[in-house]
Amino acid sequence: MIRPAIPADGSFLADMVVEAANWRAGSTRPRPTVLSDPVYRNYIAGWQRPADHGVVAVDHDGRAVGAAWYRLFSPEASVHGFVASGVPELIIGVRPLWRSQGVGRSLLRALTDGARANGYARLTLSVERDNFAGALYRSEGFAVVGSRGDRETMVRSLR
Template sequence: MNAFHIRPAVGPDARVLADMLVEASNWNPVRSRTRVTVLEDASVRRYIAGWQRPSDFGCVAEDARGVAVGATWARLFPANEPGYGFVASGVPELTLGVYPPWRAQGVGRALLRELARQAAARGHARLSLSVERANFAQRLYVSEGFVTVASGDDADTMVRTVR
């Protein structure tokens, strides 16, 4: 098992977060798009556009040399422009990704736990997300306390309480 540590995400992490947004969007290799195409997609780009707003928060996992290996962050969306995992205007929606060589080593779970801690510290009661049911990540979310609150054709909206 390779060692990693987790620190709060900051403004200059925009590039890492963009990488992780691309990983999340491209979770299914059969439907993979180029980085440029993913980030040109307005429905995806809005998860990081203008990072870091005052209400944005997140964390980055780094290896022993301080190189980012994964990240998660949460953002509030307005009801008239909801994210895919929108449940209410005050509930932050998270995005999660880990660089492929670092997967299945506990990074994703550790990031989710730290994000929940951050959310509670900011006074949030819940976190939400959207996940396609074919993505094994849904099992990770269930094991971290997320429950399905709405379902589309292929994806579920999930929520967990954080305090």
């Protein structure tokens, strides 16, 4: 089941930021290290601000297993996927045991629907070039609009 994210989900969303930072097999950056990185911290600090919107996938017992959310940033913010003011950046993560079972795609679709309903014209994200998630994003309508080092910025039009 997918439900809207609420302020009390902040700690779980931070877990998902840590998962995203450690997506590569064998990467075990500790939670405090990831969350003290200014870029990763920007994706979660102060959750939930008025313009923040997210969705959480829960198991049969109501435990969170994955989440996707978006946040607006200013041009000065240290983030990976900024393209323009007013274009929110998407972040997504699924707990390891629940991956490759359709949770991520369902979260992406729910979040995209939410962004469109909230009047946004585009969503942006950033993904490392060799992360399979890039193929998932492409299959959901995101296209590469630029690259920064080993990362690609992808944007989806919601119109």
